[in-house]
């Protein structure tokens with residue numbers, strides 16, 4: 001299916017800009033550029049993972065601090081809210097060092113990727129939401145990835161120091177790079193994009 005709904009188009013346009021921010025590592029901007037290049041071609045197999053999880057109920061509270069802002073973050077928040085009925089939801093239940101109850105305290109929303117609002121398999125574009133005081137488990141995955149942080153929060157890579165890149169900053173993960181994220185006193189939101197086709 002090659003029709004792309006306006007809500008998806010709007011989010012992709014805003015996210016593309018955010019992933020080119022100077023605050024991102026150069027390699028993060030580069031992997032994102034390749035993701036958005038692929039996203040120029042709509043592709044949707046119609047699969048939808050619409051099952052919701054407890055942390056989905058925190059979406060409004062998480063977006064509230066910036067949803068009315070006249071910024072790219074505000075525009076992205078409004079686009080995410082508009083897409084809520086079409087998102088593909090998932091959560092991780094494996095990995096080590098996650099905080100107690102982290103499974104209920106986080107959720108991932110897929111916008112472009114398997115089961116998302118545009119279900120496809122060559123890229124992933126979505127976000128992670130965590131309740132306050134949540135530590136996501138250490139994990140790694142073959143695809144290369146970039147994150148952009150929308151709220152206070154911190155990342156850790158390769159067992160190193162926790163680092164808060166600041167709102168609009170982010171991290172880049174090379175293939176199979178172990179990483180984790182954690183929230184502080186407020187809900188956490190970060191968007192991510194991955195190149196998911198092997199050999200690319």
Ligand SMILES: [Fe+2]
Nearest residue numbers: 141145173179
């Ligand atoms: Fe990741």
